[in-house]
Amino acid sequence: xxxxxxxxxxxxxxxxxxxxxxxxxxxxxxxxxxxxxxxxxxxxxxxxxxxxxxxxxxxxxxxxxxxxxxxxxxxxxxxxxxxxxxxxxxxxxxxxxxxxxxxxxxxxxxxxxxxxxxxxxxxxxxxxxxxxxxxxxxxxxxxxxxxxxxxxxxxxxxxxxxxxxxxxxxxxxxxxxxxxxxxxxxxxxxxxxx
Numbered sequence: 400x401x402x403x404x405x406x407x408x409x410x411x412x413x414x415x416x417x418x419x420x421x422x423x424x425x426x427x428x429x430x431x432x433x434x435x436x437x438x439x440x441x442x443x444x445x446x447x448x449x450x451x452x453x454x455x456x457x458x459x460x461x462x463x464x465x466x467x468x469x470x471x472x473x474x475x476x477x478x479x480x481x482x483x484x485x486x487x488x489x490x491x492x493x494x495x496x497x498x499x500x501x502x503x504x505x506x507x508x509x510x511x512x513x514x515x516x517x518x519x520x521x522x523x524x525x526x527x528x529x530x531x532x533x534x535x536x537x538x539x540x541x542x543x544x545x546x547x548x549x550x551x552x553x554x555x556x557x558x559x560x561x562x563x564x565x566x567x568x569x570x571x572x573x574x575x576x577x578x579x580x581x582x583x584x585x586x587x588x589x590x591x592x593x
Contacts, residue, residue, distance in 0.1 A: 440544055442571060446475075446562040447543040451535055453508065454519040456528035462508060464562075471504035472569070472591050473562045474584045477546040477555035481513045481521040481532070485557070489577030490525035490532075496581050497529040505561075505588045510546075512536050512554050561587040 440446065446464070453462035467473050476493065478486040493507050500507050507530040513521070515534040522532050535541050541555045548556040559580045561570035570587030572580055 440560065440568050440571060442568055444568045446560065446566055446568050447540070448566070449540045449543065451510070451533040451540060452515045453531045453533040454515060454522040455526075455531040457519050457523040459515055459519060460531075462531055462533045467506050467508070468562065468564055468566055471506060472564055472588055474500060474505055474507045474559065474588065475544070475562060476507070476509050476557075476559040476580055476584070477541060477544065478509055478511050478557060479548060479554050481511055481517050482525065485575070485577055486511070487525045489557070489580060490521065491527070492578050492581040494525075494527040494529040496585055499585060500588060503588050503592045505591075506530070508533055510535055510540060510555065512538055512541065559584050561591065563591055 448464045450461055450463045453460055464473065476489070478489055480486055490509065493509065497507050509526070509530065509532040511518070511532070512535055514536055518532045518534050522528065526532055538547065538553045541547055544558070544560065546555045546558045548554045556573065557575055557577070557580065558571070558573045560568055561584050563569045569591050570584065572583045574580065
């Protein structure tokens, strides 16, 4: 008598796939939201001092955070990559707001991992000669401010800090809306000025 193969009861892959997907959703959400939940620098923390090659109006210079803070508060905003749509929109918005920041005694400086030659062009074309953009190709300052993008730690996430003259973080904002960074940092500088 030939051997009869017994069918094993196995769950269909779609059921297993659904269970895996349900289990992965909280993990994926945690990974995606983790930058929002944890800016390493909190309000009241000391902001790391740094120097970096920078450009304003197409001209290179050495930006020194300590020297800038001696003159007033600093709005330090990190952006992922020059000449991308969101970063160009954000630069335009900060350029329009720069005179208002200056009236409150604050300086604006953007920072990305882009090289200085790229940022020289970006400072004129996107920043409209209004504020400095600093280069951090090794991502040292990006890491010091915990502004690394989750997908690529060499690049910056879109995060803004307002740093008071005392060198302390007065405001932190992380988000993808470029205009919101300008609006919220401007409000934070106004609060500092009181």
